[in-house]
Amino acid sequence: xxxxxxxxGLGVTLRNLARRPFTIQYPEERVPQHPRFRGQEFTxxxxxxxxxxxxxxxxxxxxxxxxxxxxxxxxxxxxSYKVDVFDIDQARCMYCGLCVEACPYDALHMGSGFExxxxxxxxxVINVDMLKAREKRPSTWFxxxxxxxxxxxxxxxxxxxxxxxxxxxxWHPKRPAQTPEEMDHRASADGSYRSER
Amino acid sequence: MTLRTEPVVVNVxxxxxxxxxxxxxxxxxxxxxxxxxxPVIGYLHRGTEKLAEERQYTQVITLTDRLDYVSSxxxxxxxxLSCERLVGIExxxxxxxxxxxAAELQRVASHLIGVGFFLQELGVFGGxxxxxxxxxxxxxxxxxxxxCGARITLSxxxxxxxxxxxxxxxxxSLRSFLDDMPGYADEMQALVFESEIVRARAIGVAPVxxxxxxxxxxxxxILRASGVAWDWRxxxxxxxxxxxxxxxxxxxxxxxxxxxxxxxxxxRQSLRIIEQCCAQIEPGPVRATxxxxxxxxxxxxxxxxxxxxGELGFYLVSDGSIAPYRCHVRSPSFMSLTLxxxxxxxxxxxxxxxxxxxxxFNMGEVDR
Numbered sequence: 001x002x003x004x005x006x007x008x009g010l011g012v013t014l015r016n017l018a019r020r021p022f023t024i025q026y027p028e029e030r031v032p033q034h035p036r037f038r039g040q041e042f043t044x045x046x047x048x049x050x051x052x053x054x055x056x057x058x059x060x061x062x063x064x065x066x067x068x069x070x071x072x073x074x075x076x077x078x079x080s081y082k083v084d085v086f087d088i089d090q091a092r093c094m095y096c097g098l099c100v101e102a103c104p105y106d107a108l109h110m111g112s113g114f115e116x117x118x119x120x121x122x123x124x125v126i127n128v129d130m131l132k133a134r135e136k137r138p139s140t141w142f143x144x145x146x147x148x149x150x151x152x153x154x155x156x157x158x159x160x161x162x163x164x165x166x167x168x169x170x171w172h173p174k175r176p177a178q179t180p181e182e183m184d185h186r187a188s189a190d191g192s193y194r195s196e197r
Numbered sequence: 198m199t200l201r202t203e204p205v206v207v208n209v210x211x212x213x214x215x216x217x218x219x220x221x222x223x224x225x226x227x228x229x230x231x232x233x234x235x236p237v238i239g240y241l242h243r244g245t246e247k248l249a250e251e252r253q254y255t256q257v258i259t260l261t262d263r264l265d266y267v268s269s270x271x272x273x274x275x276x277x278l279s280c281e282r283l284v285g286i287e288x289x290x291x292x293x294x295x296x297x298x299a300a301e302l303q304r305v306a307s308h309l310i311g312v313g314f315f316l317q318e319l320g321v322f323g324g325x326x327x328x329x330x331x332x333x334x335x336x337x338x339x340x341x342x343x344x345c346g347a348r349i350t351l352s353x354x355x356x357x358x359x360x361x362x363x364x365x366x367x368x369x370s371l372r373s374f375l376d377d378m379p380g381y382a383d384e385m386q387a388l389v390f391e392s393e394i395v396r397a398r399a400i401g402v403a404p405v406x407x408x409x410x411x412x413x414x415x416x417x418x419i420l421r422a423s424g425v426a427w428d429w430r431x432x433x434x435x436x437x438x439x440x441x442x443x444x445x446x447x448x449x450x451x452x453x454x455x456x457x458x459x460x461x462x463x464x465r466q467s468l469r470i471i472e473q474c475c476a477q478i479e480p481g482p483v484r485a486t487x488x489x490x491x492x493x494x495x496x497x498x499x500x501x502x503x504x505x506x507g508e509l510g511f512y513l514v515s516d517g518s519i520a521p522y523r524c525h526v527r528s529p530s531f532m533s534l535t536l537x538x539x540x541x542x543x544x545x546x547x548x549x550x551x552x553x554x555x556x557x558f559n560m561g562e563v564d565r
Contacts, residue, residue: 005393012388022332034339036364038346058489060256096259096352101360102489110346141346142361 033112035140035152038097041111042088043138044131045161048107051081055099055108063089064099086128091121101142106165109138109146112153138164202228209549211240217314217553218560224541224549231549234541236534241564249524254280254356255489257524261511262350264526265562267310270303270341271504273354278435279511280356282498288485292358293436294478298371299344299353300436301467301474305378306337307505308418308460308467311557315457316389318554319398326389333381336374343367356491358484371475378468386461390454399454403540403552406451413535417507418459419556423451429503441473453555460557492517499527506530506557526565530558 024031056064068081100110118124137153140146145166151159210221219240225233245264249257261272274296281288288296313330338348343364345353353360389395405415410423420427428445430438446462448455495517501510507529514523533556541549 009388009392022328022335031339034342034346034364036344036346037342058253058256060252060259094259094350095347096262096350097346098256098259098352098489139346144361147364 033154035112035147035154035156037112037114037153038095038100038110038139038141040090040093040095040113040116041134041137041153042126042131043109043111043134043136043159043164044086045107045109045136045164046083046132047161048105048165049083050105050107051083052104054102054104058098058102060096060098061092061094063092065089083128086126086131088126089124090116090126091124097141106143106145109143109164110141112137112139136160136164204232207546211237217558218563220553220560220563222549222553224546226546229545231541231544231546234538234549236537238534238560238563241560243565245565246524246526249521251520253490253519254493254521257521258354258356259350259352262352263561264528264565265307265504265506265509265530265559266349267559268303268307268505269349269351270299270353271307271502271509273351274300274436275500275502275504275509276511277354277356278500278502279498279513280493282500283493283496283513283515284356284487284491285494286357286485286487288358289482290437291362291478291481292483292485294474295344295359295363295483296354297436297438297441298471298474298478299341299359301470302337302340302371304467304505305464306334308464309334311418311460311505311554312385312389312457315453315551315554315557316395318550319395329385329388333378336370336377340367340370340374343370355484355487357487358482360484362483368475371471375468375472375475379465382461382464390458390461396454398548398551399457399555400452401450402453402548403544403555404450404452405536405540409536409539410451414532415507415535416529416532417503417505418463419456419533420507421445422448422455422459424449429501429508433501435500435502437474437477438470440477441470443470453551456555456557490519492519501527504529506559506562507532526562528562528565530560530562533558534563 051066051068053066053068056062056066065085065087066083067085069084095110097110100108116124136158137156138146138151138159139153140151146159146164149163150156205226207224207226208221209224211219221237221240223235223237224231243263245260248260252260258273258276261276262269264272309330313327316326341351341353342348343366345351345360405419405423407423407425410420411425415423416427424447426445426447429435430443431445443466446459446466448459493515495515497512497514499510499512501508508527509529510527512523512525512527513521516522540552544552
């Protein structure tokens with residue numbers, strides 16, 4: 001009594017024998033990724049970063065650690081801090097992209113990789129030197145200006161820091177360098193204000 | 198000669214491929230018949246509700262992705278709708294349409310998973326039938342990647358709209374999917390729902406009456422399979438569901454076969470909704486101006502939505518600070534397990550596995 005159904009099922013099998021396989025042999029061939037793919041290889045532009053640590057503040061897991069040098073920049077004049085430490089613990093990162101969304105100066109961008117396997121957990125932490133040395137191939141996720149410029153992290157060219165932002169210039173241009181003697185007071189290392197005079 | 202038998206307790210799970218995550222069933226057998234069944238949950242508890250209490254409202258969106266990890270989009274939607282009710286903000290029209298398109302695509306993907314795993318658990322086709330469902334789902338995931346850069350943990354919706362507008366290449370991709378999907382659904386239906394073996398094993402197995410289903414707080418496809426036409430998209434339309442036409446498919450029997458018949462019909466209705474949204478959507482902003490960090494006025498909000506698995510809602514209590522004071526998740530999968538014992542007792546072990554497949558629950562959402 002089940003004979004007809006089995007024959008019909010075999011007909012489906014026969015029809016599918018001629019179909020093109022849908023599977024992809026992963027390590028050898030890869031699915032094309034969209035430029036918006038958000039993954040590893042965070043791209044950071046030192047020239048755009050002011051050290052405001054918005055990314056660290058909006059990270060849901062608190063895995064971004066930023067230490068800025070209080071003497072490295074003229075913060076009271078709207079300049080930028082010099083970023084000494086910029087650690088991203090990718091072992092705990094879930095690539096939600098809130099840090100990139102929070103960056104007001106388009107200094108931090110998502111990357112495109114997804115193969116994070118390392119032998120040691122500590123190797124997954126990205127530090128500021130790695131971020132500086134990295135080839136700048138930002139994902140176009142939450143960066144409409146890169147999408148308009150047809151940037152592609154896989155096939156396109158690296159993006160220069162002037163092209164990466166909404167504006168070609170940093171939002172807070174540095175003023176001419178001031179010596180401590182020219183300033184009334186400045187922040188000390190422990191955060192309290194002291195007068196220079 | 199009579200055989201002397203005694204009840205045997207068998208633990209199925211927590212690591213059993215058919216249990217949709219880490220779910221343990223304590224089944225008591227008399228021979229092959231189930232005489233008692235007890236669900237044991239909690240193996241996937243991650244404390245999402247507690248974690249939400251110490252994160253800002255925007256950051257909680259990333260936690261909702263991980264509740265029902267095969268339908269992240271609707272989890273996002275339920276959460277942001279509750280937040281918007283709390284804040285009193287209205288997203289722009291294009292944002293609402295994009296939300297509905299994304300949510301309906303997610304419903305198709307989730308139902309495909311449900312149907313695929315149901316067949317996997319029938320054991321009829323080995324892994325082939327599952328791969329049939331995954332083939333179509335893959336295209337939806339590709340579209341999600343275009344929308345928001347991720348395939349599973351999407352975080353696409355934001356309080357006051359969606360994250361960003363769809364790229365140009367999204368629309369041709371969606372068009373070709375809408376053209377192809379009815380054919381795939383027909384093929385699936387011919388292959389599976391008219392198969393004699395599936396019919397023999399699923400029709401009449403573990404039926405739930407409409408009264409029982411309502412009493413057990415069932416929602417979603419498993420309630421509609423029992424004959425109750427209840428759908429939050431009709432009862433309290435959110436986003437733009439009042440602008441589109443669709444039907445709520447129902448069945449009478451409430452057995453395993455009907456639950457899956459309802460899911461396949463809902464896939465077709467979802468495609469209908471997406472077609473209408475594509476026709477109605479107009480250019481414009483997708484996101485209302487809203488700070489990432491905000492303090493809603495003290496109060497509470499609960500907006501239920503029709504997630505693929507049933508009524509999903511986030512009950513949020515605000516005390517005026519930057520994080521929710523309390524965040525309770527009303528998850529449909531948890532309620533689906535209410536009648537676990539009543540449904541399984543009297544059936545055989547093989548039927549128990551299939552019944553679990555037909556409930557289409559997700560442990561990420563049950564344990565939270």
